[in-house]
Amino acid sequence: MLTLMGFMATYAGMIYGDFFALQVNFWGSCYDINNPRQLVSEKNLTVSQAWVLDRRDPTCTYPLGLDPAWGIAKENMLTFTNSIKMKLSVIFGVLHMSMGIVMKGTNMIFHRKWTEFFTEVLAGFFLLFFLFGWMDVLIITKWFMTPDIQDCSSRRDVSPLETGVCIGQYKNRQTQGIIGVMVTTVFQFGAYDADLKPPQVPLFGDSMSGQFLLGQSLVYSAILLIFVMLCTKPCMVKLGGSPHVHEEIEFQQVNQQDDN
Secondary structure (H helix, E strand, O other): OHHHHHHHHHHHHHHHOEEOOEEOOOOOOOEOOOOOEEEEOOOOOOEEEEEEOOEOOOOOOOOOOOOHHHHHOOOOHHHHHHHHHHHHHHHHHHHHHHHHHHHHHHHHHHOOOHHHHHHHHHHHHHHHHHHHHHHHHHHHHHHOOOOOOOOOOOEEOOEOOEOOEEHHHHHHHHEOOHHHHHHHHHHOOOOOOOOOOOOOEOOOOOOHHHHHHHHHHHHHHHHHHHHHHHHHHHHHHHHHOOOOOOHHHHHHHHHHHHHO
16 A cells, blocks of 8 residues: 555656656756746837746657646746646546446446446446546547647737737637536537637637537437436336345345344
8 A cells, every 4th residue: 555655646746747846857848948038029029027938849748747847837837737637637537437337337237237237337327428528538639739839820810909919829829628618518508609709729620510519419418318317217117117126135135144
């Protein structure tokens, strides 16, 4: 147990890139941390109080864990690290719930309770993945979206007061938020504002309409599975009697054998 605790602590330290709350740099940052620069407005050439770090290579990816450059980002480090913790928690939570469903499924197969297997295990498994599995897909998809924020091959207008934004920065800022997608998926059946200006960049697929249809189909399927889980077994028991011997009889027989 102590060995596993030490292994998990070491793994967490590698993921968050720190040792006793001190930032460590194992493989070299993808950002030029030795040459920070201040932002300069292109309109009035005023110098901002914010400091930025330029990427050394747009295709660079830190091999394992958090890039050490985030350890010196004072303004948005907490927001960024909390976002990573939340997303990892969702992914591991879905994995843990999936393991529980699989274990229940093996028990149902062993006891040959096929009604429970199809109406509870399989239906619950698909219900989990149609909702929270979809969220995991969005999280992983967003992690693999790597817009080059320094790409200025074209420019887009974000608002009447903010025009001529580089296309890389525009894609980075207008990419949909995962929480927003999940809220619209569940409460608005995947609907989105087609007239929203400026238009958002979809997380999944090439168009907002395609993502809308996929989210809508997942919500309808999840609602159908809820009725399957709640209504199928009670209706079968009501119409055809109990599908198996009552559990209390089995427990009574076991207790009598133990007494003997």
